[in-house]
Amino acid sequence: MRDGSIKKLVILGGGTAGWMTAALAAKVLGKVIDITLVESDRIGTVGVGEATIPPIIHFNRALGIDEREFLTATKGTIKLGIQFENWLRRGDSYMHAFGSIGKNLAFCDFHHIWNRSRLRGDTSSFWDYSLNYQAAINNKFAPLTHIQGTNLPGISYAYHFDAGLYAQFLRRYSEGRGVKRIEGMVKEVRVRSDNGFIQGLLLESGLEIDGDLFVDCTGMAALLIEKTLGVGYEAWSQWLPCDRAMAVPSASAKPIVPYTRSIAHEAGWQWRIPLQHRTGNGLVYSSKHWSDDRAREALMSNLDGEPLAEPRVIPFRTGRRGEQWCRNVVSIGLSSGFLEPLESTSIHLIQTAATRLMKMFPHRGIRAEEVAEFNRQSRVEIEHIRDFIILHYKANQRRDSDFWRDCEAMGVPDTLSEKVELFRRTGKVFRDYDDLFSEAAWQQVMIGQGIVPEDYHPVADALSEEQLGDLMASLRTMIDGTVNSLPEHEQYLPNVG
Known part of the structure; x- marks a missing residue:
């Protein structure tokens, strides 16, 4: 983190969460930061989130995606x-x-x-x-x-689409706008001794990837937010009994x-x-x-x-991560929590988290006030959906x-x-x-x-x-x-x- 500036964004994990985040980051910040996405073809994705709600249209439009091209590529329906x-x-x-x-x-x-x-x-x-x-x-x-x-x-309308095909579509979009994709499995997550921030990822290939800000899109594995930083999980099984x-x-x-x-x-x-x-x-x-x-x-x-x-x-276990953003890690997708797909909100929560991150993207250093506000908004949003x-x-x-x-x-x-x-x-x-x-x-x-x-x-x-x-x-x-x-x-x- 040179001069405190956030210049290197590393997204760990692909799938819908990783590539939606990468695509939006490339569109909004591609000229001012370096964006790297690390994923492995050896790791599958849940890939059942095929139904959406109307705000997905605004997301696609913000990226400049043509609807006909999108529907063709994702085998989408209305x-x-x-x-x-x-x-x-x-x-x-x-x-x-x-x-x-x-x-x-x-x-x-x-x-x-x-x-x-x-x-x-x-x-x-x-x-x-x-x-x-x-x-x-x-x-x-x-x-x-x-x-x-x-x-x-x-x-008012939304889409049904093949989530795997949507991820591939956004990968092409992202790579065309400068996002660097690296294939590989993480062998070790390196943490700074002075502040507990993540310094970088060591892959099985021996490649080291350093970053200033990391996005955890590793799904329920929650490799960075939970397994590395130890952020806990608030379960809601007392209200949502399906597991x-x-x-x-x-x-x-x-x-x-x-x-x-x-x-x-x-x-x-x-x-x-x-x-x-x-x-x-x-x-x-x-x-x-x-x-x-x-x-x-x-x-x-x-x-x-x-x-x-x-x-x-x-x-699965319904609930939310205690903090969606902790230190220099933001969890997006299933790593941040899970609400069953009854009202088709899984992809929407990816969209809003990525959008929130773009709005609050840190400039010269990660500020506690910014992190707290991000987490407050995330908590309120998911609790409203939970009640519904x-x-x-x-x-x-x-x-x-x-x-x-x-x-x-x-x-x-x-x-x-x-x-x-x-x-x-x-x-x-x-x-x-x-x-x-x-x-x-x-x-x-x-x-x-x-x-x-x-x-x-x-x-x-x-x-x-x-x-x-x-x-x-x-x-x-x-x-x-x-x-x-x-x-x-x-x-x-x-x-x-």
Whole structure:
């Protein structure tokens, strides 16, 4: 660290985390720092994070990536939301659809208007007023910025893609912008005796790689942040009881739907993610309630195409690293913590950590105040996501297995219970400024999980009965007409439509 300046960034580990970090660093800081990424082809990656949420679009755009090129390279498809099946009760389903729902009034979100109408006998679904949902279930898509002839927002979308292909795509991008990739296994991590900072990496080949700042993207191995610096882990298994996943690809099914499916089973849930060339499948489950053999049987008997490989088991522990940034090491990806993929946040947490690092990148020395603020933001972000995921488990009405009864009976963080009770009593839900999920997201999951408000905002009473009926009918007409005019989802995909 010459003159205290941070000039050499070393990223240990490739995969999605390593190459997303390298790509963003090359774009933002490539002219002022040297960037080296060390990885070994002998080490596999988890590689099941194939579903994303809308902010990934901003990440790709920030890098200057062309969407068609990206979709072609990653075998990507469009994602308009997540369909939750059997979560409230067997046979029930709802969607966490991206984007807005209905039309908000001043100081009053649309769900208050819908709830007033419902309490007066209207049997329409909340999702009748979601453009994203209606497009998803009708297998339609086009990148609309607004509903034609109105000021109502259009479609909000994300992607499904092959995470391994995305990492390769970003590797080419990064190397083209000066990132140096070194193949090799770490033999020894060298630590400075004066301050405990990491000085460099000694590879099995004998090559020594020094750096000023290190990014740990070694996954659950956490080679730098935990095994070297000893930063502990805060486990959340008391709220998120699943501790294993089993993943297997299967042949692509038709049609290729523009949404993720999350199908609850007796001891957890199954994901189904449609790509252009295959379907990603996985079972998330509690080892306390199911054996691996039982999970394998359930997964393999519930595929929509022929399996393309043997299923592999991925043990995990939900929680967060005590400090995501310690000394001169920043952990990004699974080394920093893990939240099961229920709301497709794994890749997003990589994106926000890499973005946060770029915003707070140290100049002349690593400052304790900067590190503390980075860690504070990281903690708040992941705790908000944690609460949102817990909500799905807690608010179930299934009585068909010990797993679901245990989930319904468990205590939850006060931050979640207070939000749920406020919504249940008043219909009001408020998003903290640093909460990833919008008010519409919270509304959909709570209503979908059977938490329907007892009351609504008084502004909703400003509409006469006639105005209320006209508004609800006109919204449905606009949405239905827009969806009918959209092309099929597969027509938007390269090499498919």
